[in-house]
Amino acid sequence: MPPLRVVQLSDLHVGTREEPEVEDALRSLVGELDPELVVASGDLTHRNRTGQHDRAARLLRSLERPLLAIPGNHDIPRAPWLRFTSTFDEFLRVWPETEPTHRSEGLVVCGLNSVRAWKQQGGALRRAQIDHVARTFAEAPEGAFRMVALHHHLLGAPWRTAKRTIADRSKVLGALVDAGAELVVSGHVHQSVVCERREFEVTPGLVRATTVVTAPGLGQPRPKRRGEARGLHAFEVYKNALRALTYAWLDGRWALVADRRFPRGREPLALVD
Ligand SMILES: [Fe+2]
Ligand SMILES: [Fe+2]
Numbered sequence: 067m068p069p070l071r072v073v074q075l076s077d078l079h080v081g082t083r084e085e086p087e088v089e090d091a092l093r094s095l096v097g098e099l100d101p102e103l104v105v106a107s108g109d110l111t112h113r114n115r116t117g118q119h120d121r122a123a124r125l126l127r128s129l130e131r132p133l134l135a136i137p138g139n140h141d142i143p144r145a146p147w148l149r150f151t152s153t154f155d156e157f158l159r160v161w162p163e164t165e166p167t168h169r170s171e172g173l174v175v176c177g178l179n180s181v182r183a184w185k186q187q188g189g190a191l192r193r194a195q196i197d198h199v200a201r202t203f204a205e206a207p208e209g210a211f212r213m214v215a216l217h218h219h220l221l222g223a224p225w226r227t228a229k230r231t232i233a234d235r236s237k238v239l240g241a242l243v244d245a246g247a248e249l250v251v252s253g254h255v256h257q258s259v260v261c262e263r264r265e266f267e268v269t270p271g272l273v274r275a276t277t278v279v280t281a282p283g284l285g286q287p288r289p290k291r292r293g294e295a296r297g298l299h300a301f302e303v304y305k306n307a308l309r310a311l312t313y314a315w316l317d318g319r320w321a322l323v324a325d326r327r328f329p330r331g332r333e334p335l336a337l338v339d
Contacts, residue, residue, distance in 0.1 A: 069302040069309075070172045070211065071101040073131075076253025076298075077109040079140065079285030080125065081118035088315060089125055092284070092298075095313065095320045096129045099300050103168050103175060104131045107253040108138025108217030112287055114156050123160040134168050135161050136177040138217040138254060139187060149183040165195070167202060173303070174206040178216040180232055180252075189218030189254070190233040193241075200245035211303045211330075213249040214242055219280040220250060223257040225293025243276045248330060249301065249308065250276065256283035256294045260310050262328045272332040277308055297323070306330055 111118035180189035282297035297314040312324035
């Protein structure tokens with residue numbers, strides 16, 4: 067039986083350039099990967115325009131897979147008065163909610179809205195949002211893979227960037243780990259970073275693995291910046307392992323550039339005698 071798969075697309079920034087060849091190749095790749103769910107982790111549009119939301123939704127729906135879309139900081143108005151009075155109006159015209167949940171026997175995904183009207187670039191989560199994750203995961207079927215998606219990143223990026231990680235990120239990450247998240251994915255910074263908590267945390271004994279991910283961008287609004295990779299992630303969920311695949315757009319085609327394996331559950335991948 068093929069493993070359960072999830073594809074993560076982030077930062078589409080629809081509205082910057084028309085690139086039908088990228089979109090056509092994306093449809094083929096997603097068709098091949100055949101994921102249970104496609105997660106779109108924010109900045110679906112570049113300027114929150116009506117036509118851009120329509121195009122982004124058309125592209126995502128053309129993948130013909132179940133979708134979980136959450137907003138990014140580019141998906142709200144730029145004008146200060148509109149930011150507060152009609153923050154998510156355009157997003158909600160094409161998507162049913164800003165914090166969707168996907169539930170199946172094998173997979174539970176909580177989408178979280180980390181966009182704040184008073185922050186231009188930064189993001190934050192409230193305690194109630196994390197409590198919602200904990201409740202949702204507590205009710206998840208036994209053995210289901212528990213995943214969280216939000217726009218603002220928790221991991222620092224390799225290239226210099228002015229974009230800060232989510233507010234109170236240590237608290238947020240700790241709370242999501244405590245809530246039972248096995249995978250936390252975000253975007254915003256357009257650079258891929260993937261690691262498991264035991265690579266950066268002192269952990270007592272056999273704790274449950276949590277893999278934390280920042281995605282490359284699918285769109286490339288500032289291609290002259292070195293720190294702006296174009297790519298996507300695919301995740302394969304096994305009983306005791308999680309495989310994270312990074313695809314990048316190279317010379318007009320999608321290329322697999324990283325294939326990482328992480329433990330799932332409490333056991334490490336291997337013990338060395
Ligand atoms: Fe972005
Ligand atoms: Fe962003």
